Amino acid sequence: MDAWPLTPGELVCLGSSLAFSGLFYYLHRKKAKVVAKIQEAPKLQVSDDLCVILSATGSSCLRYVAIEGVVQPAEAPLTSPYHKELQGVIERLVLKEHRLIWNTLARSWTDSERVVLEQVHTVPFVLTSPSGHAVGQVSVDSPLDAVELPLETVYERFQQTSHGFRDLLSHYLSGEKPKGFLETEEMLLVGSSLTGIGELALRPDGSLHLQPPTDGSAYFLCLGDWQTLLADLQSASSFWKWAALLCGLASAAVVLHALCRAYQHRKLKREQEAQRREYESLLRHNLSPLDPAEEPPENSCIICLTNLRECVLLPCGHVCCCFRCFQALPNRSCPICRGHIDRVVPLYQA
Incomplete structure (x- = not known):
């Protein structure tokens, strides 16, 4: 009986390549479905005609739309503690500790960071017409459920840690050297142009709400227009597709190498058998x-x-x-x- 054509190392490489190829293809298909759904979604702007559009569809809800508007607070806006003139509707404060870690393998110091504190504050806000003439508005529900928060960095400060001789000695002995703390503030500013992609619902009181889709589709809030978001998603989908293809080629290379080795082994056995028969024939004749x-x-x-x-x-x-x-x-x-x-x-x- 012939031996198994794959060595344990080749089996590990083949299994890993196939697993990663399947995972990357799944991510590619997931991104591609989102891209197709956004391309098919109606593209709307905040205006008085939204209620008419919903009425024309015979439903009080559009399952997936891309709607563009200008951010305005529904209540008192948030004020930046560092820039009093800046107002927003979403604020995220992050404090990170940066330190150097000694890498014994590379024999060098590598940078590492750790989130010490993170706070997110929100106030209700609406999208109004980009032209500024229409009266209609759309309330944005559950903004924290979006795939990524549309925030801009409005403040950043790095406070370096001072060290004495005794501290430096302990750092070299422990292999950890603190660098300092990075404090950042990100906000979704009032007046920003925002595109929301989700479910548009008309409530009984006549108000319009953009909310996460009830069917589990991705909920997006992004600065700028929907074409920019679509281009980013297409780029990500293409990246995962090529990654899956490369892993698939690696799997094929492992299988091809094993088949070539098995062919050479069988060829050697045939040659040995032919030599044995030739030898016996010469002995007889x-x-x-x-x-x-x-x-x-x-x-x-x-x-x-x-x-x-x-x-x-x-x-x-x-x-x-x-x-x-x-x-x-x-x-x-x-x-x-x-x-x-x-x-x-x-x-x-x-």
Whole structure:
């Protein structure tokens, strides 16, 4: 029975490549579905005609739309603690600690960061007409459920940590060296142009609301227009597609390598079998092999020390073993000179 054509290392490589290829293809298909859904979604702007559009559809809800408007607070807006003139409807404060970690493998210091504190504040807000003439507005519900918050960095400060000689000594002994703290503030500013992609619903009180889709589709809030978001999603989908393709090619390369090795092994076995048959045929139809009684003892096989030397190894021409020992060689190398054996012929006495 032939041995398994794949080695354990090749099995690990093949399994990993197939797993990553499947994962990357799943991510590609997921992004591609979102792209297709956004391309098919109606593209609207905040205006008085939204209620008319919903009424024309015969439903109080549009399952997936892309709507563009200007951010305005529905209540008192948030004020930046660092820039009093800036007002927004979403604020995120982040405090990160930066430190250097000694990498024993690379023999160098690598930068690392850790979030010490993160706070997110929101107030209700609406989207109004970009032109500023229409009266209609759309309330944005559950903005924190969006795939990514549309925030701009309005403040950033890095406070470096001072170290004494004793601190530096302890840092080298522990392998950790604090660098300092980075404090950032991000906000969705009042008056920003925002595009929301989700479910547009008309409530019984006549108000319009943009909310996360009830069917589980992705909910997007992004600065700018929907074409920018679509381009980013298409780029991500293309990246995962090529990653899946590369992993698939790696799997194919592993399989091809194993098949080539198996083919070479089978080819070697066929050659050995052909040599055995040729040897037996020559013994039957040509001159008789050496008579053991006529050979001196020193002409015995150097491997088994029992049978006579009865074959010639080519191309080196050494006569050193019997045919059975030749067949039992672990590799096709001459026991005398270690040269490669192309073929073997029987040894005859004239």
